[in-house]
Amino acid sequence: MGCTTSLPDQMNPSATLKLLEHQFDVLEKQKTLDIRGITLLIWKSRERPDLGELLINLMASRAYERDVFNGIEFYLPQLVHMLVHLEVNWPTAVLEHFALFVAQQSVHLALQVCWTLIGHMEDYQAETDDGERNPSANPVLYYRCATLLEKLEVAVVFGSPQCNEFEKLYRAGSITRAELMELENADRKFQAMRISADVEENAGFDMDGKLKYKRWKTRGMFHQDAWISRRFVICHRVLFCLRAGDNALKRSIPLQYCNIVIPNKNEYNEKFYFEIHEQERERKYLLVADSQAEMDKWIAALKKAINSPPSTPKMHVAGKANIDISSLTPAQIARYGFFRSEREFVRDLTDLCEELRFVDVKDRKAKLRQRLPEINIPGCVYLPLCASTDTWERVVKVVPDKSFAFSTRERCPCLMTFETTCDDPEYGLDTATYLYQTLGFDDSNTDLGEEDIVQLENAESLQSQRAAMRERFVHAARNSVTKLDLDLGDLRKELAEEGNAKGNCKSDGTNPMLSDLPHLWEDDTPEQNVAQETDTAEDGTKVQVASHDAARKHLKAEVLKVQAIEIFTKQKLPREEVKLINSESPQKSRGKFLVALGKYMSTPESAEDDAEKATDTPKLQNRRESIMSLGQLIAKSNDDLRQEVFIMQLIQFLHDIWADKGLALQCNPYRIMSTSQTCGLIEVVSDSNSIDGVKKDNDLKPMVEIFKQLFPETHQFEQAQKNYVESMAAYSLITYILGIKDRHNGNIMLNLKTGAITHIDFGFVLGMAPGKDKIKHTNFSMERAAFKLTPELVDVMGGKKSDNWKYFNKLLCDGLLEARRHADTLVTLAEIMGYKSKLPCFNQPGGGTTRVVRELKERLMVDLTDSMVVAKMNKLANKASTSRGSIIYEKFQRFSNGIAPVL
Known part of the structure; x- marks a missing residue:
């Protein structure tokens, strides 16, 4: 490319x-x-x-x-x-x-x-x-x-x-x-x-005036702890605190996740006193107005900025950055409710991790399982560790007994388990399409009540059940904004009486989802003869699904809505595949998609596999049970995951370029999502345990003996050994190219079913290492080898005289030769992310981003010939397998953190 x-x-x-x-x-x-x-x-x-x-x-x-x-x-x-x-x-x-x-x-x-x-x-x-x-x-x-x-x-x-x-x-x-x-x-x-x-x-100020302000936490012994008059301005849903004299910014408060508190009494004996509490952080702001009327104005403006959706350009009124929610159409309310609910759901997960940080380690697991059921899970949220084109999975409920709290010195990551459903298992709509189709249209005239939804849920028809699920989703999204004291029933009635003139919906007695099904992707193209297609309604009636036929009026609108989606999905598939549809994401049906390269890696084997999956899809026996699955993630607080997000992106890129060339380098990229400066979500590496945990579970036996126990049959062991070699080569290259350190055995996972390894936790990358201090400019590190490869790890391959050792070295050389052909991409991605960056890896002493880029090029050996690269790579592998520094680091981790070594 x-x-x-x-x-x-x-x-x-x-x-x-x-x-x-x-x-x-x-x-x-x-x-x-x-x-x-x-x-x-x-x-x-x-x-x-x-x-x-x-x-x-x-x-x-x-x-x-x-x-x-x-x-x-x-x-x-x-x-x-x-x-x-x-x-x-x-x-x-x-x-x-x-x-x-x-x-x-x-x-x-x-x-x-x-x-x-x-x-x-x-x-x-x-x-x-x-x-x-x-x-x-x-x-x-x-x-x-x-x-x-x-x-x-x-x-x-x-x-x-x-x-x-x-x-x-x-x-x-x-x-x-x-x-x-x-x-x-x-x-x-x-x-x-x-x-x-x-x-x-129209970035006018929603509120502008003076308030007395007092710090809730004293900065230091030399700073005064007194009320100070400041200018406060609400703009773009942020409360700005400015110095009265020169308007210098002193602090700012994002209002979206704040609460307004008016205590009955306050220790300062101030009459017009109120507080703003940040939900994501333990920060609060103490404020005093000049009068009751002024205080009421501020509180009203603050609540509006906290709760109301932003204005559309057409509706903007000078001096008002937010509008009354009653001016929105039902679909706009649903979109606003969903967007808000999803962010609040994710914030609740990370907030729980932050709460557990301050609980005694031995009590964290019980506390987690006690608190998880208390988290609000509206019927319109999902686990966001996916791509827009991945299959939609909605969160149904939490599963506390399959959730766990991990303990570290500074934080409490939590593995949380949820019951999820894709709502439409036969068609497996992707996330972007499902949300676009479900939230994209107004239809207040056909809005179903609770009794109608229950009736649909209890019906035997798949169409009815699917309609109920979608209606539940939309109701949950709309109802999530009832905290704003809005009567949504009255709003829907009012909009219906007005003919739903607002927005893009026309009340003509038809359902826009039926004749106007939204298409997100170019390959989702229905046949042009759609007007002649028919389908069978619940009562057996043949209905022209894409025309304005009068027969549709005899069916429930929400059922028709789902039938349209069903027919649309059938039309975009070849005729012979209409009845049996793979539930995987659409892009997966054409072979493995290499997202970093924007193309497919199609092989005869993958095509046959996909065909086999399509023809072997079992007919659903009990739909309600079959659509449920378990989804897991790890939530973290008090940790900036943005550096890990970047490194995982580079790992995914390396994975894709190797796969594109057919190199047998097994790495397992997983999703990491940063949701703020200190919080985020991580995908669970399934069927795996850390090497530290595996060693401790097996009485610290050598790794080769553990492999023999896990894979007792000869063919099992040989396959696991092959997976191990291929994954060890991949991650040896990854840790070398990206300068990843702190490779103790708590950060290396072993798949207990396949024998492959996966590296996690990328806090020390691109030249960073434990022992290197960017403030003191110390440059000591025990991890001096290019990558971790102790004798015990080599023994699992069969030793340095085995064919697997030769295979390992060949994979290293082939992988590095391919990676350096893409050096421009790797270097440029680092340059972009290093520009004015706050990531630790780009703020090291000795040159910052310039140093990172220079050393990355050196590790990619861009100035060497291919034969020189092969010779140097073999030398690095031999040196790594006999590195005294690696052994010392293993013993240091055992002594300081109790992590089982591989020597």
């Missing part, structure tokens, strides 16, 4: 420009758009915003292609990083427009952008969590993140209003599929530009 090349350091500006323009021409002509190349070229042409705008517009024009969108999601960390730090100096907000564009297409992606922006926003706040001045404070970037968050929510809530009408034109045969995609893209782009411009233009 080599559409971009590195730019020589000494190239003159004219030659650089020509090379960049040539690379753009190559990208533009590609049949399958290379998002990797576009991302790298945006960075390389950062001094040419006009070229950057062309690249971003090219990416947006193809976002309806499923593979392109997968690529956008994969390179999202770089795109958002440039959005925050790079575009602030550009003349046009093209990256901002793009973020708002794709947010309309996938609410799941919008959530990822939201959580990333929250982390950046916390980086640049005026104060740290403990009340100290933040040395990284940047009011400009903080305000930019706050503004972007508000715009993002506007894009989610109001979406693209004309897409429904375009779908009608397409299904009526008035426009072609290509014209439909072009019109929908144009509408989303217009809405993005409109939202971006209007939120900036």
Whole structure:
């Protein structure tokens, strides 16, 4: 896919420009758009915003292609990083427009952008969590993140209003599929530009005035503990505290997750006293107004900023950044409720981890299982450790007895288990499509009551049960905003009486989900003769599912809604596959998708496997039981996971380039998601235990003996040994290339079913290591070898004289040779994430990002010939297998942390 090349350091500006323009021409002509190349070229042409705008517009024009969108999601960390730090100096907000564009297409992606922006926003706040001045404070970037968050929510809530009408034109045969995609893209782009411009233009203050302020925690003995008059401003759902004299920013309070508290009494004997409590952090703000009337105004403005959805440009009133929720359509209420509920659900999980940090270690497990059932799980949330194109799975309930609390010195990660359902197991809609179809349309006239939903749930018809599930989802999303004292029943009645004139819904007695089924992806194209397709209703009636036939009026609207989705799904499949549909994500049916490269790795074997899966899919016996499954994740607090997110992205990239070349290097990338500066979620590595745990469970026997116990049959042992060698080679390369250290046996997992290993926990990477201190500039580390490979680990392969040792070395050489062919990508991704970065790996002494990039190139051996690379790699492997430093580190970890060694 080599559409971009590195730019020589000494190239003159004219030659650089020509090379960049040539690379753009190559990208533009590609049949399958290379998002990797576009991302790298945006960075390389950062001094040419006009070229950057062309690249971003090219990416947006193809976002309806499923593979392109997968690529956008994969390179999202770089795109958002440039959005925050790079575009602030550009003349046009093209990256901002793009973020708002794709947010309309996938609410799941919008959530990822939201959580990333929250982390950046916390980086640049005026104060740290403990009340100290933040040395990284940047009011400009903080305000930019706050503004972007508000715009993002506007894009989610109001979406693209004309897409429904375009779908009608397409299904009526008035426009072609290509014209439909072009019109929908144009509408989303217009809405993005409109939202971006209007939120900036009308960024009036919701409230502006003076309050007395007092610190809830004294900063130090030399700081006064007294009431100070400050100017306070509410803007973009943030309360800004400014010094009265020169308006210098002193602190800022994101209001979205705050509570207003009015104590009956206060120790300060202040009459008009109230407090703001942050839910995510143990911070509170003590405030006093001049009068009761002034206090009432502030509290009303604060509550509105906390609870109300943001305004749409059309509805914006000068001086009011938020609007009354009664002006929203039911679908807009549902989207707002879902977007809010999902963030609150994830925050509740990480908050519980933070709460357990302060519980005695021996009591954490019991406390976790006691507290988990108390977490609110509305019927519209999901586990967000997935891609937009992964199969939709909704959370049904928590499973406390399969949840566990881990204990470390500084935090309490928790493995949490949930019962989940995909709602539509026969069709396996992806996450983005399910949310778009379920939340995308207003239909207040056909809104079902509780009795109707229960009746559908108890029906034998799959269509009815599916309709009930979707209606439950929408009800849960809408009802999640009842805390705002809004009577949703009255609102729906009012909208129905008005003919639902607001928004994009027309009350003509038909269900828009039926004739106007939304299409997210280009390959989700129904047949053009859709008007002639028929299906059987519950009563046996033949109904023209895509026409405005009167027969549909005799069926419940929600059942019709589901029938439309069902027929739509059938139409996009070959005729012989209509009855038996694989529940995997759509992209998986074409072979393994290499997301970092934006293409499929199709093999005859994988095609046969997919066909076999399709033909062997059993008919559902008990649907309600069969659709339930268990979903797990690890929630963490008091830990910045953003560095691990970046390293896992690079691991996924290495995995994909090796798989693309057919190299037998087994690595197991798993998902990591940072939801703030100090919290996040991690995918569970299944069927595995740490080598530390495996050793302790087996009386510290040598690893080769443990393997023989786990895999007693000869063929089992040989296969496990092969998996072990291939995964050991992969992770040896990964830890070497990415400079990953702290490789004790608590950070290496062993799959007890296959024998493969997986590395976890990437706190020391790209030159960092325990013993290296960025403040004291110490450079001592026991882990001096290129990667961990003690004699005990070599023995599992069969020793250094075995064929497996030769195989291991060959895999190392082949893998490094392939990785260095993609050195430009690895280096450029590091350069992007290192630009004005707060990640520890880019803030080391001796050069920061410049040093990281230089050492990364050295490890990739970009200046050596292939034969020299092979010779050096073999030498590094031999040296690693006899490293005294590795043995010393194993003994040190046993002595200091009680971790079982492999010597």
